[in-house]
Amino acid sequence: MDEKYAFALRKLALMGALDDYIAISSRELGDALEMSQQSASKRILELIDCQFITRDLGTRKQRIKITPKGVEAMKKEYAEYRRIFERTDHISIRGEVASGMGEGGFYISQEGYLKQFRAKLGFEPFQGTFNVRIYPEEIGKLDIVRSTAGILIEGFTYEGRNFGNVIAYKTKIHNIDCAILVPEMSHYTDILEIIAACSIRRTLSLSDGDRVDVKVSL
DSSP states (O other), X not given: OOHHHHHHHHHHIIIIITTSOEEOOHHHHHHHHTSOHHHHXXXXXXXXXXXXXEEEEOSXXXXXXXXXXXXXXXXXXXXXXXXXXXXXXXXXXXXXXXOOOSOHHHHHTSHHHHHHIIIIISSOOOSSOEEEEEOGGGTTHHHHHHXXXXXXXXXXXXXXXXXXXXXXXXXXXXXXEEEEEEETTOOOOSEEEEEEXXXXXXXXXXXXXXXXXXXXXX
């Protein structure tokens, strides 16, 4: 994202435009951005063209709110800055043990995936995924994880059924080597699906609701 847009979005977010519409004139925005009213009006139009903000023209003042696309652009900036200032070889994500839908075991047991798990992750997973529901305040850390390359587990077709690409991120829970699996085309979710060579639940004597720290390699 262009730095001039990032700067403007940061200022608008600090004024409250991340959560709701704010009433602000071009002159007020110009003062905040340290530019003329005319330049601020142009910047608003540019942000609208990029679909970073939406505007409602009121009778006295325009009302501006940052769009979901603008929020995502800011999250990417945030993730990059965190990687700069919090240099480390891993990031810890906190959450609690949760029950899944029971579908994970079917997918990870497919030979098309299994042979890649053995070759690329170094282990054959226990049948079934270990699910962790991320605490709300930890969700932003997923942007940092997804900004790394991860390990591509290629999709395949078997008996006329398509199995899509999956991105694996190596991680540890206590001293257990495991990996988070994220379908390449998936949307963000607060559930981490994790595989390991053993049953993490049984090995660590965990139950639904128990807190767990997931250390993801960067």
